[in-house]
Amino acid sequence: xxxxxxxxxxxxxxxxxxxxxxxxxxxxxxxxxxxxxxxxxxxxxxxxxxxxxxxxxxxxxxxxxxxxxxxxxxxxxxxxxxxxxxxxxxxxxxxxxxxxxxxxxxxxxxxxxxxxxxxxxxxxxxxxxxxxxxxxxxxxxxxxxxxxxxxxxxxxxxxxxxxxxxxxxxxxxxxxxxxxxxxxxxxxxxxxxxxxxxxxxxxxxxxxxxxxxxxxxxxxxxxxxxxxxxxxxxxxxxxxx
Amino acid sequence: xxxxxxxxxxxxxxxxxxxxxxxxxxxxxxxxxxxxxxxxxxxxxxxxxxxxxxxxxxxxxxxxxxxxxxxxxxxxxxxxxxxxxxxxxxxxxxxxxxxxxxxxxxxxxxxxxxxxxxxxxxxxxxxxxxxxxxxxxxxxxxxxxxxxxxxxxxxxxxxxxxxxxxxxxxxxxxxxxxxxxxxxxxxxxxxxxxxxxxxxxxxxxxxxxxxxxxxxxxxxxxxxxxxxxxxxxxxxxxxxxxxxxxxxxxxxxxxxxxxxxxxxxxxxxxxxxxxxxxxxxxxxxxxxxxxxxxxxxxxxxxxxxxxxxxxxxxxxxxxxxxxxxxxxxxxxxxxxxxxxxxxxxxxxxxxxxxxxxxxxxxxxxxxxxxxxxxxxxxxxxxxxxxxxxxxxxxxxxxxxxxxxxxxxxxxxxxxxxxxxxxxxxxxxx
Numbered sequence: 170x171x172x173x174x175x176x177x178x179x180x181x182x183x184x185x186x187x188x189x190x191x192x193x194x195x196x197x198x199x200x201x202x203x204x205x206x207x208x209x210x211x212x213x214x215x216x217x218x219x220x221x222x223x224x225x226x227x228x229x230x231x232x233x234x235x236x237x238x239x240x241x242x243x244x245x246x247x248x249x250x251x252x253x254x255x256x257x258x259x260x261x262x263x264x265x266x267x268x269x270x271x272x273x274x275x276x277x278x279x280x281x282x283x284x285x286x287x288x289x290x291x292x293x294x295x296x297x298x299x300x301x302x303x304x305x306x307x308x309x310x311x312x313x314x315x316x317x318x319x320x321x322x323x324x325x326x327x328x329x330x331x332x333x334x335x336x337x338x339x340x341x342x343x344x345x346x347x348x349x350x351x352x353x354x355x356x357x358x359x360x361x362x363x364x365x366x367x368x369x370x371x372x373x374x375x376x377x378x379x380x381x382x383x384x385x386x387x388x389x390x391x392x393x394x395x396x397x398x399x400x401x402x403x404x405x406x407x408x409x410x
Numbered sequence: 411x412x413x414x415x416x417x418x419x420x421x422x423x424x425x426x427x428x429x430x431x432x433x434x435x436x437x438x439x440x441x442x443x444x445x446x447x448x449x450x451x452x453x454x455x456x457x458x459x460x461x462x463x464x465x466x467x468x469x470x471x472x473x474x475x476x477x478x479x480x481x482x483x484x485x486x487x488x489x490x491x492x493x494x495x496x497x498x499x500x501x502x503x504x505x506x507x508x509x510x511x512x513x514x515x516x517x518x519x520x521x522x523x524x525x526x527x528x529x530x531x532x533x534x535x536x537x538x539x540x541x542x543x544x545x546x547x548x549x550x551x552x553x554x555x556x557x558x559x560x561x562x563x564x565x566x567x568x569x570x571x572x573x574x575x576x577x578x579x580x581x582x583x584x585x586x587x588x589x590x591x592x593x594x595x596x597x598x599x600x601x602x603x604x605x606x607x608x609x610x611x612x613x614x615x616x617x618x619x620x621x622x623x624x625x626x627x628x629x630x631x632x633x634x635x636x637x638x639x640x641x642x643x644x645x646x647x648x649x650x651x652x653x654x655x656x657x658x659x660x661x662x663x664x665x666x667x668x669x670x671x672x673x674x675x676x677x678x679x680x681x682x683x684x685x686x687x688x689x690x691x692x693x694x695x696x697x698x699x700x701x702x703x704x705x706x707x708x709x710x711x712x713x714x715x716x717x718x719x720x721x722x723x724x725x726x727x728x729x730x731x732x733x734x735x736x737x738x739x740x741x742x743x744x745x746x747x748x749x750x751x752x753x754x755x756x757x758x759x760x761x762x763x764x765x766x767x768x769x770x771x772x773x774x775x776x777x778x779x780x781x782x783x784x785x786x787x788x789x790x791x792x793x794x795x796x797x798x799x800x801x802x803x804x805x806x807x808x809x810x811x812x813x814x815x816x817x818x819x820x821x822x823x824x825x826x827x828x829x830x831x832x833x834x835x836x837x838x839x
Contacts, residue, residue: 262696265725268768275723374769377814377833381769393442395814402770403818403831 170200171296172221176212176239177228177257182280183207186226189285196286197293209234213242222252224273224292229258240270250334250371250383251317253296255288271373271383295370303352305331307341314339316356321388322348322366334371357405361398362391375402416530417461420537421454427537428453428481428499430544434551435495436485446484453477471575475500490564498608501571505601506539508578512593558618559611567614570607574600623733630699630736637702640691640709692718693764696726700764703736707743708762716750717759724766729835734809739764739773741802742828746777749826753778771834776827783821790819790826806830 173190175183183205194201204222206212209231225243229236236256243252253273256263261277273295274288302313318333324345331339349360359367359380365388367380374381377395380388390398429450439446460473478499482492510532559567578597581588588596658681665674690712693704700722708718746760761776783790789803810817815832 261694262726265727265766268725268766372768374836375833376769376836396816399814399816399831400818403816403829 170202171223173201173203173224173226174206174212174215174222175203175226176206176209176231176236177226178207178232179228180205180207182228182257182278185280186285189282190289193286193289197290199293208232209236209239212239216242223296224253224255224289226255226257229256229263229267230260237267237270240267240272244270253292301356305339305341305343307339312339316368317370319368320371320382320384320386321368322353324364359398359401361394362389365389413530413533414462417533418454418458420533421458423537424540425450425454427541427544428478430541431495431499431547432481432485434544434547435491436482436487438486439484440486441484449481449484453481468579471500471504474503490559490561494564494568494611497568497571498604501574501604502543502601503536503540504575504578505597505604506536506543508582508597509594510535510539511582512590512597558615558622560618563611563614567607567611571604574604626733626737629740630703630733633702633706633736633740634698636706637698640705644691692720692762693722695722695724695764697724697728699730699732699735700724700739703739703743704762704764707740707747708760711743711747711750711760714747714751715755715758716747719759719761720763722762722764724764724771728766728771730771730813730832734812735771737809738806738830738832741806742773742775742830744802745828746775746826749779750777753780766834769833769836771832773830774827776825778824779821779826780824783826785819790821 171194175186177183177186187203187205190201190203193199204215204220206215210233212225213234227236227239227243231239236258240254240256243254244250250271254270256267256272256275257278257280258275259278263275267275273292276284276288296317301316303316304311304313306312314331314333318335320332320334322345323330323332327342327344328340329343329345329348333339345360345363345366349358349366353366354360357369359369361367361380367382367388371382371384372380373383376390377399378390378392380390382388441449456477457470457474460470464470475496479492479496482496485492511529514529514532578600581593581596658677662674662677665671665677690709691701691705692708693701695701704720704722708720712718743760743762746762750758750760757778759778761774763772763774763776765772789807807817810830810832813832813834815830817828817830820827820829
């Protein structure tokens, strides 16, 4: 069940989006549970009371508490980066600052059915990948690791360290090559360095020679891999074959 | 035997000088470390082997030039620049060799006779002088030098060091007939001339680049001006609409008051669909460079009856050089417009997409095309009567390189799609 929140002080827009999402949910056979909120305060109250959403449509020009503050709250709440945000605005122009919140997309009013469906599809593609897990053997334990929880992997002296989103680490004997081939390549993880594999979901900025994660961690891209990684990015998201 | 050993040792020392030269003239290494190290090791090995076996000065010189060239292959650069640096370093060697040979009293050095030059102290001196020269060269290190010299200009530039080598060789054959001082002075003058040529080449490259930049800025000015006109016109439309608003609202209010709700509804609907959607502003990101080039080119295309399908979504405050983005987007659109105007009228459509995501700017242009697209060096080649178009894509690639960007081409089923990507400059970390 996908939980979606719509935060907009204009109830007509809330119902419009709700309608399209319900239709899309049926079309793609995905169960959706939609909660509209007419103010930022109501939404934050819901978050604070423990509600969690997979996808949030957030109006930037809210009446009192503005959309940016709400976005900040979302990113600081418990499930952090796993809640996808779609900003909605009446203004066509927007600042780079919005990207600090790692939104999934940015829509401009007048909202069109196509746009909402397109965003929903993108959401499905991204979130669908990450409910998967893979198992590893660490010492005597067999552990199940959720793909969506992995920030990156690194290796020191033949021990692979999986760094999770809460900064906990799992260590076990293996090689990055093996893990990449067997498990992670199919999730579009990036093998950027002979010592690092990165989960693109946690990337904040890509540069030619390094990657900066959401939490500020800097991961270098090995010089012999830069062109390949760059090509991968050109091909990502259906841009180029 | 002793002399040979000193020769070999001094050349091994020269590896370091060579390294200094390379790091002074080139920026980035493009081969893995082991290959780089191997090339440097190969340098003295090749030269010493030639010296120990054949030992004909002309052959030594030729082999030296080749050995240096092998080292330059490890660095990111154009072939032109590699050859140029190779030749300049070689002329340095020839000059130092000759001056020291003459200073040490060598007469009659024949370039084609075996074993005409064998003097340990000489070898050591040459190695030292070369080393000092390499240290000096590091002072002239310039960041990010791009080549902007035409083939003809380049040929003229390397002709001087090559010609100089010839002159020195001839000179040396007559050492016994000219005084030592004059010979040394003569060779020193040749060195001076070559140094000047080197500096001039640099200036030439800069000047050519400035010309190119200036042309791009002129274009950009044109786009900005048009953009200003659009914005002005847009303002006027909004003003007149606002003015009319009062009247519209009176009418609607009247309709509602008299209970003619249907009338009111249809009136409002027509207002919403009407005025403000009339002006075609394709791009309104707030980034002036992007907006101006897109609006200019797309309106031009629309004027030719081409259907425009655009999706532009970029933050207004991304950091890209305005001239660069104008050049890239402008060139890509020019190509698309050109290609699509040779297609059947009903198929004339261009699709443009600009988006920003996580530090990267993506530019995609898609259009139908007629005929066959030939690729050369990974880039599509156009026919003879439009020489500028091949140039256009070359410019795009060159500009993208500044941002470590890349461009990909894809064509199938009569649809041609190019996607360019560049890493934007991050303003705060």
